[in-house]
Amino acid sequence: MALLDILEFPDPRLRTEAKPVAVVNDSVRKLVDDMLETMYAAPGIGLAATQVNVHQRVLVMDVSDTQDRPQAFINPEYKVLDPELGEYDEGCLSVPGFYETVCRPQRIEVSALDRDGQAFTLELDGLAAICLQHEVDHLDGKLFVDYLSPLKRQRIRKKLEKDQRRRA
Numbered sequence: 001m002a003l004l005d006i007l008e009f010p011d012p013r014l015r016t017e018a019k020p021v022a023v024v025n026d027s028v029r030k031l032v033d034d035m036l037e038t039m040y041a042a043p044g045i046g047l048a049a050t051q052v053n054v055h056q057r058v059l060v061m062d063v064s065d066t067q068d069r070p071q072a073f074i075n076p077e078y079k080v081l082d083p084e085l086g087e088y089d090e091g092c093l094s095v096p097g098f099y100e101t102v103c104r105p106q107r108i109e110v111s112a113l114d115r116d117g118q119a120f121t122l123e124l125d126g127l128a129a130i131c132l133q134h135e136v137d138h139l140d141g142k143l144f145v146d147y148l149s150p151l152k153r154q155r156i157r158k159k160l161e162k163d164q165r166r167r168a
């Protein structure tokens, strides 16, 4: 297993649209395992391949309280079951230190392939539904800051650019 580097906003590579996985082979399984290790080490509750500069439709999450329920979604597709929006203070490993309220549908049905290439369908609600949508956004090159006002987004961008310059 290996820890992967996480891209940070406003890195333009976070805007890449990820391509579907053609076959779930050992290299995809290694990516899933490395992403889980990277997510747990952060620590985080969700990570999309885009964030580690791999532009394939793979995401991992674990929204359990005990951080012992790893889930992998390959080529995820979801439909909204309940259009009612709920608000949640979202964060992102690619936007460290910032949490802002985002509104999203509360209940979804997701279909994907698992780590063994088996298709499955799940109904998700609560944090799991929010997190899944946040991670699928990454695969489409979208970030939670895109839902904020331009002023808030600009403030976050300036602060992170400054941090990144300081570290470089």
Ligand code: QAP
Binding pocket: 042, 043, 044, 045, 046, 047, 088, 089, 090, 091, 092, 093, 095, 096, 097, 098, 099, 130, 131, 134
């Ligand atoms: C996405 O985000 C998410 O700023 C996953 O300094 C988050 O795991 C979806 C993290 C909330 C829905 C609700 C963020 C860690 C982790 C930070 C994460 C930080 C350290 C974020």
Ligand code: CO
Binding pocket: 091, 092, 093, 094, 134, 135, 138
């Ligand atoms: Co994120």
